[in-house]
Amino acid sequence: MWRFALAAAVALAVCWAVVQPARAGVLIPASASAGPVPAFSGTGLNGSYYAVPNGFNTLRTMADADGVIAANSPTATFRATRLYYQPGLGDGSETIGDILGADAATLDPPSVANTRDSSVWRFDGYIAITPDLDIDRATPEIDVEFAIGSDDASRLRIGGVEVLLVAGPDPNDQRGVFSANDFRATASFEAAGLYPVEIVWWDWYGGIYLRWYSSIPGSPDADTPAGLAGIVPTGSLYPSLPLAAVPEPASVGLLAAGAAGLIGRRLRRRAG
Ligand SMILES: [Ca+2]
């Protein structure tokens, strides 16, 4: 009986492997870490919006979007707490406020919420990777799966490594509407840590949306692709390296000893 059960399990596993779409995987080296994961939760990423007047004629590729970012200051900035920007109208009449939802409250300048052009967006900061997030305990790396859906194209980099390119196949025209079900990748981290993260996204014209999912638990479901946990949780994202990093106990002792020594020298100098 157990032999039959084993054979059935193997057959099921083989079928599962066959029907699952191929998913790219990338290795994120330990050297890409910017530091240890802090004890406190993150508050999101830095968001930058670049209005592109006449983008109807000029925006076609990720390289075009990178060019806009390199040549301009952002039209407005904001704190990106939830990278699920789904205004729902889909007819090109959305304002920046419609697109950003609650995050529009942090727009600087706020007046930009009332209008929009073709656009380029950049999100940057850090993502916390801890051993408990590993979705494949059979391998030593911390494996975390990501997915993005966007209108038009987008790109996810972690630790400087391209994890996802969500774009059409023509290198000269990458426009399109892309489902998160079709753009998934597993990032395999060599070590726990806080890793630089960047998403660049652009909209040529008309409908617009961005949805960023992962296997990291802690956020509500929102049209989440099967097998993923939800939108990337705000608490896993940090806009900057922690300024008030808590020193290790050993270095606290060293600091205290150093301060005591300094005070001692000052006292001795005064006395002298
Ligand atoms: Ca693993």
Ligand SMILES: [Ca+2]
């Ligand atoms: Ca569009």
